[in-house]
Amino acid sequence: xxxxxxxxxxxxxxxxxxxxxxxxxxxxxxxxxxxxxxxxxxxxxxxxxxxxxxxxxxxxxxxxxxxxxxxxxxxxxxxxxxxxxxxxxxxxxxxxxxxxxxxxxxxxxxxxxxxxxxxxxxxxxxxxxxxxxxxxxxxxxxxxxx
Numbered sequence: 001x002x003x004x005x006x007x008x009x010x011x012x013x014x015x016x017x018x019x020x021x022x023x024x025x026x027x028x029x030x031x032x033x034x035x036x037x038x039x040x041x042x043x044x045x046x047x048x049x050x051x052x053x054x055x056x057x058x059x060x061x062x063x064x065x066x067x068x069x070x071x072x073x074x075x076x077x078x079x080x081x082x083x084x085x086x087x088x089x090x091x092x093x094x095x096x097x098x099x100x101x102x103x104x105x106x107x108x109x110x111x112x113x114x115x116x117x118x119x120x121x122x123x124x125x126x127x128x129x130x131x132x133x134x135x136x137x138x139x140x141x142x143x144x145x146x
């Protein structure tokens with residue numbers, strides 16, 4: 001019973017509290033920059049080469065790595081606009097085949113890429129907790145008089 005209680009306590013310590021909130025504006029992240037999605041369409045003859053694509057969609061506020069969006073699903077492509085630097089504006093292809101302008105708003109504060117470091121640390125925490133439990137119970141059983 002004590003083992004079960006200890007495991008339950010460790011489990012609850014590993015769970016992260018996550019608050020859900022709405023974003024301040026609609027955006028995409030490309031090349032570590034935040035681009036606010038506007039309502040302005042871009043003519044298809046002004047579309048240049050493909051720059052990248054959305055690698056993660058989320059409507060939960062937080063910091064995420066890679067090219068993600070709080071509006072467009074995974075796989076949505078980013079394109080350059082001819083005559084405009086991608087550091088100023090990019091075009092985002094919508095689901096209906098139109099292109100929408102997204103304007104650069106500054107560097108994105110999230111991690112450079114990949115999953116959050118918090119999720120990567122959970123297996124390490126679990127292993128350390130298991131090792132601590134092992135040594136605790138091993139030491140406890142050795143001290144018992146026979």
